Amino acid sequence: MNRPARPRLLMPSSASLPRVDAAPPGHAHPDGSAESGRRRLILAASGLPLLALPGLAGASGTPALQLTPRQTEGPFYPQQSFFAQRSDLDADLLQVAGSRSGARGTPMALSGRVLRVDGMGVGGALVEIWQCDASGTYLYSSESLRQGDPGFQGFGRTITDAQGRYAFRTLRPVPYGGRVPHVHVKVALTERGARRDLLTTQVYLRGDDLSGDFVIRSVPAAQRERLIATVQTTPAEVRASWDIVVAV
Numbered sequence: 001m002n003r004p005a006r007p008r009l010l011m012p013s014s015a016s017l018p019r020v021d022a023a024p025p026g027h028a029h030p031d032g033s034a035e036s037g038r039r040r041l042i043l044a045a046s047g048l049p050l051l052a053l054p055g056l057a058g059a060s061g062t063p064a065l066q067l068t069p070r071q072t073e074g075p076f077y078p079q080q081s082f083f084a085q086r087s088d089l090d091a092d093l094l095q096v097a098g099s100r101s102g103a104r105g106t107p108m109a110l111s112g113r114v115l116r117v118d119g120m121g122v123g124g125a126l127v128e129i130w131q132c133d134a135s136g137t138y139l140y141s142s143e144s145l146r147q148g149d150p151g152f153q154g155f156g157r158t159i160t161d162a163q164g165r166y167a168f169r170t171l172r173p174v175p176y177g178g179r180v181p182h183v184h185v186k187v188a189l190t191e192r193g194a195r196r197d198l199l200t201t202q203v204y205l206r207g208d209d210l211s212g213d214f215v216i217r218s219v220p221a222a223q224r225e226r227l228i229a230t231v232q233t234t235p236a237e238v239r240a241s242w243d244i245v246v247a248v
């Protein structure tokens, strides 16, 4: 894989992505708006640059974004025996090369951008997702491939474009074993031929009841919003939109 292209555009973040200075309605400001203002005043009075504090304006004057929280990888990242049997690892998880049937379940388009905290897109980033099939079975080993839906890919990869955009066709995730619906995500860069993982996490869908899920509850309440995709439902599919902010 080539070294990622240097992001060129300074794009506004999506409306789904909370900014430091724009807490979503009904949620406490992650930085505490009054506290943030007080810190700005103190800095202004001290003569120190505002950039000295994380979470305030970036170098361009654009408000800094907050990092997407990490979540556990879980036990179902594909094993070698999975990769040995599955050569189709593309961004369309609803169709497996060589399989006559498509995946069972509700189709979902999952898309968004990989961004730096200054709002610039990260081009050339590897984005991987994995999730269970419509029956709650993860496809992660040769044995699980025999048990799961043969029409579902279970795992997919894509590379972000120059603006950091990614897009997958997959299933609307289903609950299983005490977990609410979620999709596992990894973001990585390749530098000098070596893979560097930037983030491992899980994304959830707005509208689902997440209150009983022990994994997302492990994230501080003020950060959970950053793990929830906006959702639009059409007759044909669910469209989930989610931006990922990584430290690069």
Ligand SMILES: [Fe+2]
Residues within 6 Å of the ligand: 074, 179, 182, 184
């Ligand atoms: Fe999971």
